[in-house]
Amino acid sequence: MASIFSSIISGELPAFIAAEDENHIAFLDINPNAVGHTLCVPKKETDKLFDLDEEAYINLMRFSRRVATALRQVVSCKRIGLSVIGLEVPHVHVHLIPLNEMAEATFQKKTSLSKEEMKTLAAKINAAFV
Secondary structure, eight states: OOOHHHHHHTTSSOOOEEEEOSSEEEEEOSSOSSTTOEEEEESSOOSSGGGSOHHHHHHHHHHHHHHHHHHHHHSOOSEEEEEOOOSSSSSOOEEEEEESSGGGGTTSSOOOOOHHHHHHHHHHHHHHOO
């Protein structure tokens, strides 16, 4: 069965797309730890990070770095944190989280944005994505 991320990639489910290339997509987390919390996902569904072949792994990290660079231009924060956990959705994904305090990295503290705020933020990140 396809993951929820595969449904987003195929366009079956909506998402606030922040960046995309031929093999990857980045979209805002709908239950963010902080404003700008973004998920970077390979379009080819693979369950675990270390199941990716070396080239796919490096390309995902390269894409994530590009998204983080764009995110840093749009969201004011001390740094962009990176986390790969993968327990909730069986599809590799990198969390990019704008951080100002450690609580934002724990997945215990959440924030919320309106759909319009999410749409605007995704568009700003996409405009900064190079």
